[in-house]
Amino acid sequence: MSRLRRNLRILHVLAAMDFKLKYSGSALGYVWSVIKPLSLFTMLYIVFAKLFKLGEISAYYPLALLTGIVLYTFFADATTLAMSSIVSRETLVRKMSFPRLIIPTSTTLAAAITFCVNIVVVGVFVAWNQIPPRLNWILIVPLLLQFYVFTLGVSLILATLFVRFRDIGQIWELATQLILYATPVIYPIGFLPPWGRTIAFLSPITQVLQDIRAIVLYPDLASNRITATDAFGSSAGRLIPIGITLAIFALGLVLFKRQEPWFAERV
C-alpha cells in the first residue's frame, strides 16, 4: 500500500515536471497549449468551412471541427511524447529502480493537463453556440476515460518498440498525419459510404469523437451524429471499438511488462 502511494507520488511529480518543462523558458508559456490547436483549427476552418463550403451544410461545423482537433491533438501529442519517454529519461532508467510504467504514464498525463485546458476552450465555443446543457453530457466523462486508456495503450506499445527500433519515430510521425485524415475530424462522418463508416468505427478515436459529437451537438444534422451503434447496425456494435480499446491496452501492458527488465541495459 505504501509502495503504491510512493509510486503515485512519483507519477504526480513527474507529470507536473513534464508539463512545467514543456513551456519553460518560453514567453507565453501555457498559452501555447491553447494557441496550437486553435491555429490548426483556424487554418482548417478557412480551408474546409469556407473554401470547400463544408460550413454551409451545418451551423455546428466549426464546433464539430474543434472538438475533433482537440481530441486528435491530445492523441497525437501524448503518443508521440510517450514513445520517446523511456529513451529520453535514460538516466533515470539506468540509475534508479522503480516501476518503468510510471514514465510513459506521466508523459501522457502531462498531455492530459494540456487537453483539459483545451476542453475549456471547447466549452466557451459551446456556450457561444447557445446549446443548452443536458444531463447526458455526464457521459463525456467515461468516454474521455476510454479515450485515455486507448491513448495509454498505444503509448505503451510505442515506448516499448522505440527502445529497440528508432524507426518507430519516423513511422509514427507519418501515421499520426494519416490518422488525422482517416478519422472524421475535418469531414462529416456522413460523407463516408456505409462500408467506409464501418471501417472508420473500428478506431476508438472515431467512436469517442462521434459519441461526444452526438451527445453535445444534439441539434446538429442526423448524418453528422452517426455513432458506432448506427454504423454497425446494432447497439452491440458499440462494443467493437470498446473491445479494441481494451485489447490495445492489454497488449501494451503485456508488451511493456515483458520488456521492462531489459530497458536499463538497452536504452
Place this chain on the structure above:
Amino acid sequence: MTPPAVEVSGISKTFRLPHEQRTTIKEHFLHPFSRTTYETQRALDDVSFSVEPGEFFGIIGPNGSGKSTLLKILAGIYRADSGTVQIDGLLSPFIELGVGFNMELNARDNVRVNGTLLGLSRQELDERFDDIIAFSELERFVDQKLKNYSSGMLLRLAYSIAIQVDFEILLLDEVLAVGDQSFQEKCFATFTRLREEGKTIVLVTHQLGVVEEFADRALLLQNGELRALGSPAEVIATYHESIAAVPAP
C-alpha cells in the same frame, strides 16, 4: 541470528554487445544477409558474498571490472542471468546521487522531484527542505536553475537530499569524487552517523583511502570475478599486488 542485509549467491551477468548497433529498419533492409555480430562480455561471473546488517561494505576494482553492474543488480535495475539476490531491509532505490535532476529547473523544484523519486512524502519534504538546503550550504542559490551550478554544487545538493531519505541499506556508486575538501569531510561525518544508526552501506569507489578508513569489509572485483573478500587492508593489498603484476604497456 539475524539474516544478512544483502545476500548474493552465484550472480552472473553477460552483456551482448552488437558490433554495430542496428536500431533502424533501413539498416536491416540494406544489409539483409549480413547478420548482426555480437560480442559477449561477461560482466559478472559467479559472484557470491553477503553483507551483514550495519556493515560498511566497500567494493573496489579497476574500470570495467563489473562493480557498477553488480550494484545495479543489487538495486534491481539490471536482472542477473543466474544466481539470486536477497535483500533484508528497506533498500535505497538509487545508486547515484542526483538522479532525475533537471538542469532547466531551479534547486527548489529539483529537491521536490529528486526527493520524491527517492521516496520522501510531500510532508517529509516540507519538513526537511530547510535542513536539506542548510546541509548543502546553497541557501543563496536555491532559486537558480541547476544549469548554472558547478558539479561540486550539484553534488552538495544531491548528497544533502539523499541523506534525508529513510533507508536501511544504502547503495552508492562513486559519490564523492567532485566534492571539495570541506564537503568531503562533512560527508565522512554522516558516514559515521549512519553507521551509529545501524544503517548498512554498500559503496563502490576508487578512493581506496575511504574504504580503508570507513569500511568494515571490502570486496575486490577483477574482470567480473571476485578476487578478494575480507578486511579492507588485505583486499587493498591484493589490489595493489595485481596492479603491480601487470607489466606497463
